[in-house]
Amino acid sequence: MFTSMKSLSRRTVLALGALALSSGFAQAAEPYKTVEPGVLSVAITGDMPGLVAQDGVLVGYDGDVLQIAATNLGLKIKPIPMEWSGAIAAVQTGRVDLIGGNVAWTEQRAKTLSLTDPTGYFQNGITQNASHDWHTLTDLQNKKIGSITGFSFLPELRKVRGLELSLYDSSDAAMRDLMAGRIDAMVGDPPVIDYAIVKNPSWGLRNTPFTDNNPDYPLLTGIGRQYVFGLSQENKALADALSGEIRKLWTSCKMKEIGKKYGNINQANYTPSPVNFRVGADRPTGWTPPACP
Numbered sequence: 178m179f180t181s182m183k184s185l186s187r188r189t190v191l192a193l194g195a196l197a198l199s200s201g202f203a204q205a206a207e208p209y210k211t212v213e214p215g216v217l218s219v220a221i222t223g224d225m226p227g228l229v230a231q232d233g234v235l236v237g238y239d240g241d242v243l244q245i246a247a248t249n250l251g252l253k254i255k256p257i258p259m260e261w262s263g264a265i266a267a268v269q270t271g272r273v274d275l276i277g278g279n280v281a282w283t284e285q286r287a288k289t290l291s292l293t294d295p296t297g298y299f300q301n302g303i304t305q306n307a308s309h310d311w312h313t314l315t316d317l318q319n320k321k322i323g324s325i326t327g328f329s330f331l332p333e334l335r336k337v338r339g340l341e342l343s344l345y346d347s348s349d350a351a352m353r354d355l356m357a358g359r360i361d362a363m364v365g366d367p368p369v370i371d372y373a374i375v376k377n378p379s380w381g382l383r384n385t386p387f388t389d390n391n392p393d394y395p396l397l398t399g400i401g402r403q404y405v406f407g408l409s410q411e412n413k414a415l416a417d418a419l420s421g422e423i424r425k426l427w428t429s430c431k432m433k434e435i436g437k438k439y440g441n442i443n444q445a446n447y448t449p450s451p452v453n454f455r456v457g458a459d460r461p462t463g464w465t466p467p468a469c470p
Contacts, residue, residue, distance in 0.1 A: 209252070209415040211274050217252040217415075219243065220264040220276040224348055226372045226439030228278030230256035238368065239277045241435045242296050243406065246422035250415075260346055262326045265290070268409055275408050279366040282403040283329045283396060287459040291416035294423045294467055295403035297368075297432065297446050301330065302386040304355065304370050305362040312385045314394060323351040323363035330396035334364060348373065356380055364397070368441055375440050386445070401450025403466065427467035 212218045221230050228239040235244040235254055247254055257273050264276045269289060281299075282292055303311045311317070319339035324331060326344045335342060343360055345351040348370060351363045363370075370384045387398040396402070408416045426432050436446060449466040456464055 209250075209418070210409075210412050211252070211415070212271065213255065215251070215253060216255050217243075217247050217275060218255045218257050218273045220267055220273045221256045221258045222261040222264055222276075222278060223258065224278060224366065224369045226368055226441065227366065230254075230258075237278065238436055238439045238441055239279065239296050239404065239406070241438070242423065242426060242432070243275075243277055243419075245426065245431075246419050249422050250418055262346065265327070265407065268407055271409060274412065274415070275406055277406040279368055279404055280407055281329050281396070282405045282455065284454075284458050286329070286407060287455070289410070290407040291410050291413040292459060293406040293408075293416050294420040295405055295449075296423055297404045297436070297441070298401050298448055298450070298466075299367045299404060300386045300400045300402065300445055301364055301397055302367055302370075302384045303362050303364060304352070304374075304382060304384045306355075307381045307383045309362075309383075310385065311362060312388045314387070314389055314391060314398065317362065317364075320361040321359075323354060323360040323365075325351065325365050328365070330364070330394075333394045333397040336394070352380070352382070355382070368439070368446070371443075372440050399450065400445070401448060401452075403449075403455075424467050427469060430469040433469055 219235065221228065223229055226237045228235060228237045228243065233256065235241070235256065244254060259267060267273045268276050282295065286292060303316065305311050314337055317337045317340050321341045321343060322334065323343045323345055324334060325348060326346055334340065343354070348365045351360070351365060352373060354360050355363050367384065374380065374382050374384060389398040390400055391398045406419055433447060436442070447469055449468055453465065456462055
């Protein structure tokens, strides 16, 4: 039966007011659409120096950045180990909140995910025996090349004339086959590869950046590409908040301090592309990629 406002008792009105007030506080305390309230569930694909978990704490370059940002936003971290090949789908379907750790920005990903401001920059290269000096697309022709399942540049890699592509679930597996002579070279995550080579000089490997910068192969050879964190499109508020924390780390140049811990000493890791490719894609006019002052 309909009850008019006049017939409500003072006690009922006060109770309804208290309920509305408490609901408002709850919404204010939990502004982000995370899988678990107050908890940021993070897909962990396990490659250093990107983003891995040790004793429940994130480490690695992106790991340190995300741990600082999440703490500042009052969020606890929950690592969720999984294969890279399924991590983006896990974010899109709401099984985890975020993917990071050398996740490259692409226009296609920007259409399906909320992507943060960059945590770093990179240029792909050719990982090879130290006796070689391959650094162009022509050097890959008619060779057996390894890479990682799900990487954004794979369609471009497949266009190289005569190239035979072998895909792996991890950089470790690809580098083992490279050292065993089962593939001629590999193209993978530059920070992961550089970190592994520095830690294992006896492997006799080198990673040489592409010198082509070929506009027909932008994802494969482009300079100043961006590493980002990816969240669902429904979680843009959290992506924006993380971007704010990321920019603070660039402004203070804390990014270079974090990078030095993990061997990211090349200036290319901190230098944006001269082309502001995100404006008009997932950033408004006037946005600029962050860098150390």
